[in-house]
Amino acid sequence: MKILISTDIEGVAGVVHHQQVRAGNPEYERARVLMAQEANAAIAGAFDGGATEVLVNDSHGDFRNMPAELLDPRARFVLGKPRYLGMMAGVDQGVQAVCMIGYHARAQGRGILAHTTNSFAFRRVLFDDVETGEAGMYGALAGEYGVPVVMCSGDDAFIEEHRALFPGAVFVQTKQATGQTSGISLSPAAAREAIRAGVATALRQPGRAAALVLRTPxxxxxxxxxxxxxxxxxxxxxxxxxxxxxxxxxxxxxxxxxxxxxxxxxxxxxxx
Structure with a gap:
């Protein structure tokens, strides 16, 4: 069983401020390590759940955030730009399931650091008049390849937005949003433990989650x-x-x- 883990940073436990997600800030250097550690927790959970191969997509910003030397050597890593499939690069490599780690609410949502793709450029994005964020867009992209999203982690606002979109997925809440740049977070260790268990649980329940397929054009x-x-x-x-x-x-x-x-x-x- 081959799994793709797409890892963003805004939904990572302990991350609440713009300085933590933008390169060039001392706090970013700490946050990118937390991001890598949550990715490692998901990798461990994937192998616990029966995966035989794991791809990890660095899905934040310039797509080269997680220090390579910190990452679990059992996995392979999708890094850098440009890439046609963005945050879902690797889904075309014969994977059977996708896990979304460290994801966040859409633009104009109430979640921590909520945005859609580019906070400078986009206020809202709608597919056929349905407002969508990064998880919705990329979950539907995975669905176009026949691959379901089986597990997601992030804050409570992200989870509330996406339960109906991914009804069979396992959700892990890493923090509670109390504002755009404030929240109540699990400790990084507790979040990693929950993510590992959540991924393993999701993969042990084959067929529970269906691929998100949108009608096109x-x-x-x-x-x-x-x-x-x-x-x-x-x-x-x-x-x-x-x-x-x-x-x-x-x-x-x-x-x-x-x-x-x-x-x-x-x-x-x-x-x-």
Missing amino acids: LQVRVQTQSPALADLFCQWPTLQRRAVDEIAFDAPSVEAAVRTINCLSAMSSLLR
Whole structure:
């Protein structure tokens, strides 16, 4: 059984502030170690649950956060940019299940460090008028490859948003959100123990979680953080202007939608 673990940082126990998730800050250097340790807990849980092969996708920011020397040598690691499948890179490598570790609530949600893909660029992202965040987009991308999301960890707001989307998944709450940059967290050791147990439990229940499959083609709407960003994005000839701060496009597949959103995210750097 081959498993993909996609690891973000905002949902990691002990992480509550922007300085912890942005390179160049002393607190980031500590947080990236916590991220690696939660990834290792998930790897251990995967092997406990019967996995024979594990891929770990570094899914935060520039996709090269976790110190390689700290990672469990039984796994292999997906690192760096650019990559077509983003936070779900590796799902096309014949995996049977996906675990999402350290994930967070969508933009405009009440969770700790809530955002969708790029907090500078995007205020909301909607697939066929359904507001979605990173877990929803990438869970649907995994579903397009026939792979279910079987386990997720993050704060209570993230879990509340995604229980209905992944009804058969095992959820592990690492912290309780009390604000955008505040919360009540498990200790890192307690979170790692819970993550390891959660992954093992999920993999011992084959068939409980179904792949999230969206009907395609999709209409994608993106509310930008400013009219200037909508101006920029509409340089792309196939994008339509829906409002002063909103653009839309049609996507033949979830993969096409995600790749386009990631291209828009990259474009937004021109206005930083």
